[in-house]
Amino acid sequence: AQTIHQWPVAEIKAVGSPLSLGCTIKGKSSPNLYWYWQATGGTLQQLFYSITVGQVESVVQLNLSASRPKDDQFILSTEKLLLSHSGFYLCAWSLRGANTEVFFGKGTRLTVV
Amino acid sequence: GDSVTQTEGLVTLTEGLPVMLNCTYQTIYSNPFLFWYVQHLNESPRLLLKSFTDNKRTEHQGFHATLHKSSSSFHLQKSSAQLSDSALYYCALRNYAQGLTFGLGTRVSVFP
Numbered sequence: 001a002q003t004i005h006q007w008p009v010a011e012i013k014a015v016g017s018p019l020s021l022g023c024t025i026k027g028k029s030s031p032n033l034y035w036y037w038q039a040t041g042g043t044l045q046q047l048f049y050s051i052t053v054g055q056v057e058s059v060v061q062l063n064l065s066a067s068r069p070k071d072d073q074f075i076l077s078t079e080k081l082l083l084s085h086s087g088f089y090l091c092a093w094s095l096r097g098a099n100t101e102v103f104f105g106k107g108t109r110l111t112v113v
Numbered sequence: 114g115d116s117v118t119q120t121e122g123l124v125t126l127t128e129g130l131p132v133m134l135n136c137t138y139q140t141i142y143s144n145p146f147l148f149w150y151v152q153h154l155n156e157s158p159r160l161l162l163k164s165f166t167d168n169k170r171t172e173h174q175g176f177h178a179t180l181h182k183s184s185s186s187f188h189l190q191k192s193s194a195q196l197s198d199s200a201l202y203y204c205a206l207r208n209y210a211q212g213l214t215f216g217l218g219t220r221v222s223v224f225p
Binding site for chain 1: 146156157165209210211213214215217
C-alpha cells in the first residue's frame with residue numbers, strides 16, 4: 001500500500017528564519033508530487049509540482065522553493081520566513097494521467113511569529 | 114488557464130434537508146476531469162467523488178454529482194444532510210501534470 005509521510009507535523013518559527021518541510025511517498029515509483037498551501041480559513045493554493053526527480057515546476061512561488069532530490073521525496077524550503085507563510089502545507093501525490101486521484105498527506109501546520 | 118468557481122462560501126442547513134453545492138469550471142480541454150474533495154476540521158482533503166463522463170451521475174457516500182460539459186458544471190448534491198457532513202467541500206479540475214486546480218471551497222455547517 002502507498003503511504004505518504006510529511007514532516008514535521010507542526011512548526012513554530014520566527015520571521016526571518018529558514019524553513020524546510022518534507023514528504024516521502026512509499027509504495028509507488030515515479031509518482032507526480034505536489035505542494036499545496038492553505039491559509040487559515042482559506043482555499044487550497046498549489047505551489048509546486050514535479051513529474052520526475054530533479055525537476056520542479058512553480059505554480060505560485062510565495063518566496064518559497066521546492067526540490068525533488070529523490071524519486072520518493074519532495075522538499076519545500078525558504079531561507080527567510082515571512083509572517084504570510086503561516087498556514088497549512090500539504091504534500092500530495094498521484095499517478096500519471098489526468099483521470100487519477102490526488103492523495104494528500106496529513107500536512108504541516110506552520111506558524112510564523 | 115484552468116479555473117473553478119464555487120459560488121457559495123458558506124452553506125448552513127438543518128439536518129435532514131437537502132444540500133446542493135455549485136461548481137462551474139473553465140478549461141481549454143474538451144475532456145475535463147472533475148473532482149469533489151472534502152476536508153474535515155484539522156484534516157487533509159480526501160476524495161469524495163470524481164467524473165470524466167458527460168451526463169453520467171456518479172455517487173459516493175450519499176453524495177452525487179453529474180458532469181455537464183454543455184454548461185461546464187459539476188454540482189454536488191445530497192438528499193438528506195447529516196451532522197457529520199459539516200466540512201469544507203472543494204470542487205477541483207484535474208490537469209495532466211500540474212495536479213488539481215481548486216475552487217475557493219464551500220463550508221457546509223449542518224445543525225440539528
